[in-house]
Amino acid sequence: MTEIKSLGQLAELVRARRFVTRIAVAVAEDAHTLDSLGRAVNEGFVRAVLIGDSQKIAALCTQEGLDPAAFEIIDQPDELAAAALAVQLVKSGQADSVMKGLLSTDKFLRAVMHKERGLLPAKTVMSHVCVLEIPRYHKMLFISDTAVLPFPDLDQKVAMINYCVAMARGFGIACPKVALITATDKVIGSIPNTLEYAQISRMAVRGQIKNCVIDGPLDFFLACDPSAGAIKGVQTPIAGDADILIFPNLECSNSFYKGLMLFAQGELAGLIQGTQQPVIVMSRSESTLSKYYSIALACKLAGDQ
Amino acid sequence: MTEIKSLGQLAELVRARRFVTRIAVAVAEDAHTLDSLGRAVNEGFVRAVLIGDSQKIAALCTQEGLDPAAFEIIDQPDELAAAALAVQLVKSGQADSVMKGLLSTDKFLRAVMHKERGLLPAKTVMSHVCVLEIPRYHKMLFISDTAVLPFPDLDQKVAMINYCVAMARGFGIACPKVALITATDKVIGSIPNTLEYAQISRMAVRGQIKNCVIDGPLDFFLACDPSAGAIKGVQTPIAGDADILIFPNLECSNSFYKGLMLFAQGELAGLIQGTQQPVIVMSRSESTLSKYYSIALACKLAGDQ
Secondary structure, eight states, X not given: OOOOOSHHHHHHHHHHSSOOEEEEEESOOOHHHHHHHHHHHHTTSEEXXXXXXXXXXXXXXXXXXXXXXXXXXXXXXXXXXXXXXXXXXXXXXXXXXXXXOSSOHHHHHHHHHOTTTSSOOTTOOOEEXXXXXXXXXXXXXXXXXXXXOSXXXXXXXXXXXXXXXXXXXXXXXXXXXXXXXXXXXXXXXXXXXXXXXXXXXXXXXXXXXXXSEEXXXXXXXXHHOTTHHHHHTOOOSSTXXXXXEEOSSXXXXXXXXXXXXXXXXXXXXXXXXXXXXXXXXOOTTSOHHHHHHHHXXXXXXXXXX | OOOOOSHXXXXXXXXXXXXXXXXXXXXXXOHHHHHHHHHHHHTTSEEEEEEEOHHHHHHHHHHTTOOGGGSEEEEOOOHHHHHHHHHHHHHXXXXXXXXXXXXXXHHHHHHHTOTTTSSOOTTOOOEEEEEEXXXXXXXXXXXXXXXXXXXXXXHHXXXXXXXXXXXXXXXXXXXXXXXXXXXXXXXXXXXXXXXXXXXXXXXXXXXXXXXXEEEEEEOHHHHHOTTHHHHHTOXXXXXXXXXXXXXXXXXXXXXXXXHHHHHSOOXXXXXXXXXXSOEEOOOTTXXXXXXXXXXXXXXXXXXXX
16 A cells, blocks of 8 residues: 555545545535535535535535535525434435534534434444644654543543554554653653553553554653654654654643644644544634545545445 | 843843843753753853762763853762752852753752742742744743643642733733633533633633733634634634633643644743742753753843842
8 A cells, every 4th residue: 555645645545536425514604614625526526415504505605616506505504403414314325424514513423423313333432533744744643532532531542542543554554653642751640641551551562452553651752753762861662753642632632733733834634533434523713725634534534445 | 121022032131131140050961951051151141050960060061062160060969969959059049040950850849849948938839831932923922831730720720820921021011811721612511621711711800810811711723823713703802812821731731832842943931930039940852942041031030030
């Protein structure tokens, strides 16, 4: 497999495939969402079903210079009903992926997680992975959890790692390097995550987590700066070359990646993990380009299946 | 007062003053520490007392191209004794500031916090403030807590805010904008920090925290990206123009600022807060320039007194 080394390359891959992914969008009356979908539709790798207030959707299309006829539009002004319908289209095989529009992540995910009518298998951890491209880092960074689990416990952290590893392997990285991120490389009782990270590192030694190299606790410099190990006198197989960063909680991952988006010219592609089909949830404040890359990521995974 | 708008300007200010700050360094046998001190001594605003293994210190000076005669060197190879002596020099008025060298922050701070022989007044919150300069942000960012309090409680968060506000005002910002950072702008039970932030915002309304504008909970985009408020439909007096970011915990602040140091060409100056005299604690992996700026910040505060 050729390694995918940038988000541009990811988009190129899905454009080059013949596979057209059908995406159902819940509450689609959002300019940035329509812009990013419009691009994917024009490039031929997406067919989009827009569910929401059809008048608002049509008006926004005109405003954004998009042809409403490029989309299928279903009028359903009620946001909960729109979310339920979008999920149902995927559940019934009429769409391959579902995307959040202009409603809260909470409400949208409730439809995705619905016991009978949702897309999450029983006893499956739902999480979120972001693939970051940062000009000053020498490779892409897979980070988690960036949207769903506020304070993941041990089992959820292990699930997060497995999702990241699977995605990185899908990008052609056979044995990704996983850094368990906190404020220190020491195992100390006053920071409980460091205790959990010690447990996870040991689980990896015992072969309970496969297809990757894991080390933690680590601080961000040891994970991503090749010179940090020597300066700090810490030996780690990650050695400033991490592919995957696992964060202790949502507050931590959220401010981390947003800082890099705004100040380090980062772009990202993000996707819900654990669901039967790809689920796209983007923050309203994400760039149109990041939304487009997230669509491309969903299309890659839908096409891989 | 002229506003200090960059770390370079901060260093210029202390260079231009006649005041020479006497810094006692605990376990000084560290190349980066000696480099940054050497520059400050050469520029005439610091007199440094190096405490540690005098042979190692002399050898490192030679290695780094520094003249050992530029420093006063006291031989004390035991690191705890070196830390205690450095603090004692400040306590007795023979030095104005104390700086951590090659020993753990924990051990160093234990000397600083010692009940009888330390520098922390009784019932005072000890915390840490960093001043970040990030090329892509339009102003300097004061952030806390970046080194001392792993999980600050309500009172400690209020103390952190007051320290940041005092420091920002010392930089000439009369009424700094304080953003209470978490993953969301909503007050939600599943993220307890958002509840505390709601309490703090209310305390500010009641006049319990002065000389600043406070809003929270906020995510990082609402704090530092002027376009985020309109996109998210959130009204906040911070409006992407934050001077101060308060973080929920050390894991969060640590990965945030380290990400920006490595990927956004950031530099910083950091200082312990709450002590009778400026205390400098730098991570070993900080750049020599950031160490130099931290020394300059300590000198500014010592000179302000």
